[in-house]
Amino acid sequence: MKISYKQRLTVSFCIILAGFTVGVAVFVQYREKIYKTEALEEKLDACADITGRYLDRHDRPAALFDSLSQLLPPDMRVTLIDLQGQVLYDNRLTPGTPLENHAHRPEILQAAQRGKGSDIRVSASNSRKYLYYAKQSGHYYIRMALPYDIQVRHFLKPGNGFLYYILALFAAGILFIHYVAGRFGKSIRKLRDFSMAVGSNTVNIADTHFPDDELGEIGAKIVQNYLQLRTNEKKIELEKEKTRKLKQELTGNVAHELRTPVTSIRGYLETILEQQLDPEKERQFLQKAYRQTLMLSELIRDMSLLTKLEEPSGMFHLQPVELAAVINKAAVDLAPALNAQGIEVTSDVPQDTLVRGNENLLYTVFRNLMENVVHYAGKNVKIVIAQCGEDDDFLHFSFADTGVGIADERHLQRLFERFYRVTEGRTRDTGGTGLGLAIVQHSIAFHKGTITVRNRPGGGLQFLFTLPVSR
Ligand code: ADP
Numbered sequence: 001m002k003i004s005y006k007q008r009l010t011v012s013f014c015i016i017l018a019g020f021t022v023g024v025a026v027f028v029q030y031r032e033k034i035y036k037t038e039a040l041e042e043k044l045d046a047c048a049d050i051t052g053r054y055l056d057r058h059d060r061p062a063a064l065f066d067s068l069s070q071l072l073p074p075d076m077r078v079t080l081i082d083l084q085g086q087v088l089y090d091n092r093l094t095p096g097t098p099l100e101n102h103a104h105r106p107e108i109l110q111a112a113q114r115g116k117g118s119d120i121r122v123s124a125s126n127s128r129k130y131l132y133y134a135k136q137s138g139h140y141y142i143r144m145a146l147p148y149d150i151q152v153r154h155f156l157k158p159g160n161g162f163l164y165y166i167l168a169l170f171a172a173g174i175l176f177i178h179y180v181a182g183r184f185g186k187s188i189r190k191l192r193d194f195s196m197a198v199g200s201n202t203v204n205i206a207d208t209h210f211p212d213d214e215l216g217e218i219g220a221k222i223v224q225n226y227l228q229l230r231t232n233e234k235k236i237e238l239e240k241e242k243t244r245k246l247k248q249e250l251t252g253n254v255a256h257e258l259r260t261p262v263t264s265i266r267g268y269l270e271t272i273l274e275q276q277l278d279p280e281k282e283r284q285f286l287q288k289a290y291r292q293t294l295m296l297s298e299l300i301r302d303m304s305l306l307t308k309l310e311e312p313s314g315m316f317h318l319q320p321v322e323l324a325a326v327i328n329k330a331a332v333d334l335a336p337a338l339n340a341q342g343i344e345v346t347s348d349v350p351q352d353t354l355v356r357g358n359e360n361l362l363y364t365v366f367r368n369l370m371e372n373v374v375h376y377a378g379k380n381v382k383i384v385i386a387q388c389g390e391d392d393d394f395l396h397f398s399f400a401d402t403g404v405g406i407a408d409e410r411h412l413q414r415l416f417e418r419f420y421r422v423t424e425g426r427t428r429d430t431g432g433t434g435l436g437l438a439i440v441q442h443s444i445a446f447h448k449g450t451i452t453v454r455n456r457p458g459g460g461l462q463f464l465f466t467l468p469v470s471r
Contacts, residue, residue: 006185051068066091106132194219269289302439346384346385349387357470449467451465
């Protein structure tokens with residue numbers, strides 16, 4: 001059986017307290033005995049003095065002792081011894097009883113040296129225990145003795161009051177220890193219950209309230225850490241689940257994106273292989289299949305660019321870039337498409353505006369935004385690019401068009417998601433991969449900037465973004 005902490009503590013303290021109590025009791029008893037023996041000796045001394053004084057005035061000691069015996073306590077033994085140790089008289093013995101010389105009795109030896117002496121021992125003459133007290137008086141030693149076993153022992157018995165007091169203190173001490181050990185043990189018991197509950201995964205936080213002491217504080221801290229750990233575990237679990245879902249979604253999306261062009265290509269090729277087509281028709285089909293392979297290439301290019309943007313590698317190095325030149329290059333490269341739609345590009349970004357960035361990525365940003373205007377904004381619209389402010393480390397830019405915009409605001413929040421398209425069919429026909437704005441956002445984020453999109457008050461879409469200034 002396991003002994004609980006409380007029991008162990010109580011027992012240990014009880015043993016210490018009992019030892020201490022016994023020690024105090026024995027000491028007090030001993031002191032009391034000495035004190036009472038001294039008091040008794042004083043009485044015997046007084047008796048011896050009286051006897052001595054009577055002895056001086058009487059020439060017949062025997063007669064004196066006979067009458068004196070009437071006055072003394074009935075158990076008192078009186079012995080008269082001469083200076084050589086010869087017993088002259090003893091009120092307890094019949095006269096004439098032969099007695100050995102008393103000169104070497106301890107009390108007589110002490111009396112010879114210091115005038116008085118005492119001893120407690122069994123009498124050689126009647127085998128009873130006596131307290132002997134001897135005093136020299138003139139030519140004699142007067143020895144008084146009381147049986148130590150009856151009256152003296154009774155007399156020496158210490159006042160029991162003190163003993164009861166000590167016992168009461170002992171009992172109170174035990175009760176107190178029991179209470180303290182209980183309180184102390186409570187924290188430990190709670191901690192043990194808690195650790196068991198953790199082990200069996202049945203923690204009930206409402207149960208884990210600790211007493212208000214240091215041990216309780218430790219317990220509360222452990223519980224707090226445990227809760228923090230559980231919260232973190234849950235967070236990690238959620239994060240894992242989120243990533244898992246994202247991956248699943250992405251894989252699904254990629255499969256979906258691949259399926260359309262691959263199915264078309266397969267259809268065209270099957271038709272060519274299985275049917276006798278005239279050369280003109282056959283060429284048309286081959287061209288259509290070819291266009292689908294171009295789309296596939298674009299998709300693969302965009303996907304790998306996004307993957308690279310997500311990798312924390314030094315794939316794209318940063319340098320001061322003249323943004324106006326980058327905008328100009330994109331506009332020039334896209335001029336045929338822009339002109340075909342009647343789109344006009346204006347930019348007020350100063351020639352000397354330098355951002356700290358990767359030129360290729362910045363080119364991709366503007367090219368994607370311009371291509372989107374070509375594809376989705378409508379004919380004869382304007383693209384207005386502006387530098388619209390700066391703060392400590394970033395320059396603020398706006399890219400706006402005056403086209404159709406996106407009527408349903410709910411689409412705006414999701415515009416930067418991979419493969420998100422406002423109108424599936426229409427946008428797919430324009431040949432977009434659905435990754436354009438995801439690439440734009442990742443490119444801006446790569447530069448530690450941010451990007452938002454909104455419908456312009458006057459119509460059209462407006463992107464607001466920041467890029468780090470190069471000083
Ligand atoms: P994609 O690469 O297929 O063009 P994007 O991620 O670039 O896809 O664009 C997502 C969607 O946002 C497009 O399908 C289109 O509907 C909408 N969009 C983007 N730019 C504009 C714009 N300037 N005007 C209106 N709609 C736009």
